[in-house]
Amino acid sequence: MRTTLLISALAGLAAAAPHPQKIDFDEVLGEPTPTQTGPSVDAVSDPVDYNAAVAAASASAAVIADLSSGPSKRDVVELQTVEKRGDCAKQPDGYGPKPTTDTVEAFEAFQTFHNTANTAPTPQGYSLSFKDLSASVNANSYMGLYTFKTYDTIKCQQLCDSVDLCTAFNIYFERDPTVDPGTSCPNPPSFTNIKCTLWGSGVTKEAAVNDGQYRNDFHVVIAGSNGYTKDNPPSPIDGYDGPTRFGGAINAPLNAAGKNTYMGVKYFPGLYDAGKCAAACSANTAYNSRHPRADGTYDKCIFFNAYLLSKNNVADGTYCSLYTQQWGKPYDTNFGQYRGSDYYSVSSSYGFTVKA
Incomplete structure (x- = not known):
């Protein structure tokens, strides 16, 4: 699924009216979901090995690939392969209490x-x-x-x-x-x-x-x-002011000059990581700078809104909305949407702005 981002060459076509900022279900449902959603049935230890810097680099590469219409690099967690031997091998000790009847x-x-x-x-x-x-x-x-x-x-x-x-x-x-x-x-x-x-x-x-x-x-x-x-905000991100907490997701109008500032969305299934949104914002600006309009201008990602998207109150992934200017209250008005009988809700919504 190609990321829903409006690159510089197309931005002029969208300037007449704000691009819809409701949840982009084509983007959300087009991303492959993580295959490991919990420990395997016979696991007793599975130490955390998530690397935020590696995840950000992968996010940046995925955005550039999408904007270039090339194959996307996806940040998918692979399920560990467990050999089901059934060989009667002794299992690691369990230390918890147990009932006298073993049923x-x-x-x-x-x-x-x-x-x-x-x-x-x-x-x-x-x-x-x-x-x-x-x-x-x-x-x-x-x-x-x-x-x-x-x-x-x-x-x-x-x-x-x-x-x-x-x-x-x-x-x-x-x-x-x-x-x-x-x-x-x-x-x-x-x-x-x-x-x-x-x-x-x-x-x-x-x-x-x-x-x-x-x-x-x-x-x-x-x-x-x-x-x-x-209940704690995401950590500060180098090069950005924030995080600024919002009640819902940003739904920005045209700006004072009558222009649309919404650049599009990037979605990352998995844990909530605002750093991936920062990588998407920076990568989009970098791509646009290499592909300016005929007059040499291009859109810069100045602000992004990161939030946790949940499906029927179960965490799904990090949703990133990108903008060419900063927004805040009272435009944090999108709290969620239905898709059929499924409700997709917004939580942990925060804004980050590129440092001047």
Whole structure:
């Protein structure tokens, strides 16, 4: 899908009226989505390896490729390949409590899990998004997994705070097999792992959809699942003033000179990363400078609005709207739109302006 950007050669054609700034579903739905939306079923560790600088470089290359009508370079997270051997190999120890009766029903009903989740402290700077669910989060913004010896929301919060762009975590009890289930060891005894997953967006009850999987004939289930989200702005970006917080997405009118300042949109499925929008803004200006109008002028990206786009309250990706001048309140009026029965909402909307 070619990025919806108005390059210099076409800008004059669009000057008579503002380009629609509602959500561009052609752009959103035309991007490939991340293939890993949570940890694999047998993972006990999946450290975060997201590199913001590499992601920004990839975003810049994708914009230039799109504007040049060449093949786009996509920033897609690849799913780790896990060999399902079923060889009865001993699995890493689980340290969580477990019911005396080793069944799925007993695990799900075990009161210790529910008591622990319901009394767990909410870390400072975070809000409780959901509590004591029987499912864990799956979303495009997955960052990594850690396994604990205790159900420790503060430790999970500290891991999130130590990682750039982490804005939420999900902690839960999981029923896992003691050995890798196979034909020689069908439905082995279980133990309890306590897992902490990190996310590059807020987590919601609607995103907690992983309510159990099978490893051969062994049923993995989840209990005591809590989600926590921190409300903090994106980090400052070199070369830009901001971030400036908005209530919704910018929907700018014609400027005082009667000109359209909207340059277009770039969308990045995955975690929320305003740095990708900055890369898109700079790349668009660089491209236009190399392809000016006949009179030598070209459009410069001066301002961008970055926000998290969610589908039915599940984080989807970073939406970047680019402009040739700065905008702010009271033009932050787009809070979301329906596409059929699906509702796409706007959150974490911030503006950045190129430094003078």
